[in-house]
Amino acid sequence: MSDYKCEACGKYKKPDNSELQIGDEVGFSVGKQSGRTIRVSAKEGLITAIDGDRLTIHVKRGGDYVRQRAHVTQIGAPNGITLELFGVCLCPVVKAPA
Numbered sequence: 001m002s003d004y005k006c007e008a009c010g011k012y013k014k015p016d017n018s019e020l021q022i023g024d025e026v027g028f029s030v031g032k033q034s035g036r037t038i039r040v041s042a043k044e045g046l047i048t049a050i051d052g053d054r055l056t057i058h059v060k061r062g063g064d065y066v067r068q069r070a071h072v073t074q075i076g077a078p079n080g081i082t083l084e085l086f087g088v089c090l091c092p093v094v095k096a097p098a
C-alpha cells in the first residue's frame with residue numbers, strides 16, 4: 001500500500017494500469033448468470049501473460065481469465081473512495097537516481 005502513498009505530500013498516487021507487469025497481483029470481477037440475475041464475484045489472481053491490453057490472469061484453484069487492462073485493479077492500490085478521502089497526489093514524478 002505504501003507504494004501508492006506519496007512521501008512528499010502524503011496523498012495517494014493514482015494507480016497506473018499501464019505499468020502492470022507479469023507477476024503482478026490484480027483483482028477483477030466475474031459475472032455469472034443464473035436465471036435472470038447476474039452474480040458478480042470479486043477474484044484475485046496473478047498476471048501470467050500480457051498481450052497488448054489483454055491480460056491473462058491466473059486464479060489459484062480458479063483457472064485462467066482474460067481481462068482488459070482497464071478492467072482490473074491492482075491489489076493494494078487505493079480505490080476510488082480512498083482517493084477521494086485523502087486526495088490524489090499531483091506531485092511531479094521524480095525518478096530516483098539509479
Ligand SMILES: [Zn+2]
Nearest residue numbers: 006009089091
Ligand atoms: Zn505527492
